[in-house]
Amino acid sequence: MGEEPIVFCKGGGCTAKLGPGALSHVLEKLPRFDDPNLLVGFDASDDAAVYRLTDELAIVQTLDFFPPMVEDPYVFGQIAAANALSDIYAMGGDVRTALNIVCFPEAMDLNILGRILKGGSEKVREAGGILAGGHSIMDTDVKYGLSVTGVIHPDRVFANNSCRAGDVLILTKPLGVGIVCTAARMGAASAEAMDLAVRSMTALNRYASEVVRRYRTHGCTDVTGFGFLGHLCEMMGEKFSATVYRDRIPYIPACEEYVEDFYLTAAAQRNRNHLQNKVVFEHVPFVLEEVLFDPQTSGGLLVSMDPADAGAALDELKALGLPCDVVGEVTERCDYTVIVK
Structure with a gap:
């Protein structure tokens, strides 16, 4: 043989x-x-x-x-x-x-x-x-x-844990590349979904970083293997909590189909297990939960910024060509680190 x-x-x-x-x-x-x-x-x-x-x-x-x-x-x-x-x-x-x-x-x-x-x-x-x-x-x-x-x-220096209560949270790339790549390995991902995932993963965060430096940015991290929620929890630490707007999360649309077909990753489940006592979901569909736990490769920046600057910064970020949005806000500490609603 x-x-x-x-x-x-x-x-x-x-x-x-x-x-x-x-x-x-x-x-x-x-x-x-x-x-x-x-x-x-x-x-x-x-x-x-x-x-x-x-x-x-x-x-x-x-x-x-x-x-x-x-x-x-x-x-x-x-x-x-x-x-x-x-x-x-x-x-x-x-x-x-x-x-x-x-x-x-x-x-x-x-x-x-x-x-x-x-x-x-x-x-x-x-x-x-x-x-x-x-x-x-x-x-x-x-x-x-x-x-x-x-x-x-x-x-x-943009430390990941220097947020301030009242800041808004901006995400500069769509989520879901882990889910799409998993579906692709099984031959189930569409060319359109894979193209968007590759375009996101190959895009340098240089340009988004140069944008947010021009504004009152208090904290920043990039979203990678611990997923959006894992990295957000690291940003909040023990000092703050965050409210995440479920309707504002940018993600690759095909993820809805792939999650329903159970193209999930073990890493996302490890992230879910690790964060089960820190995150609470209010009327959030399972698909979006998986997207928020999904490990990202070369993901976007998650930025904690003065709310007065967010509108102008977001306009510049959108001009870079990838789905992005204001996805939440930093609040005073409460019972959970992150509330998604």
Whole structure:
């Protein structure tokens, strides 16, 4: 008998992340570093680390990599790179350098790896950064991503937990890409749904970040593997709660059909289980619940902004071409972290 063929796309992207419960259980046991120049570290569950070099300059550091969630290696490279670069933009920073992270099977065609790296390098170039090197190892499955360094002024960092009561919440990309990619692996996704998912996943958050920097933005994160509700709960922490408007959530319309056909992810169920005591739904259909728990790959920015600025900012964000909206508001702390109604 011959060797089993290597399958490129088995289901990846941010659905491959460890669940939030397992991850927090490990991280809470690690010692904290006492350095006044470490402005943002892992204890804040934020998107990237920020370290101050001078009074006017800090570096932003992040890394992200995962298995393919689409069949086209070039598109996968674009998505993985856009996803890794996103953490810099979620902090309000600008990209400077990136390093490739590659896991690749020895028996697989190296032309596939070339297409992955080409897609990734093009996104780094679009970000205004320089691809400066990387590291590769042999593995049984393909994985790809970037380690990225950016820069920011120390006083202009968008932490994920610096919201204010009364802020409105803006989401800059549609939800549902995890559901669509799951349906696509089963041959059930329409070309229209997959095209919108790919367009969303390959779009850099650079442009949305540049928009929200011009307004009174108090907090920001990007929506990835923990889903909209998981990342929103991290933003609220123990200080605030959020009300989410069920009728304002942008998502890929075909998700309604795919959820009804049970094209769901295990990662979404891990997110649901982790958040069951923090989130309450009031007259919300099951489809929308799944969309809100759905792990996103290269998802949009979730922005906490002064309500007086939201209208003008949203007009600029809509001009970028992806579904976006004001999806809720930050409130004083109540019995639940998030109420969806």
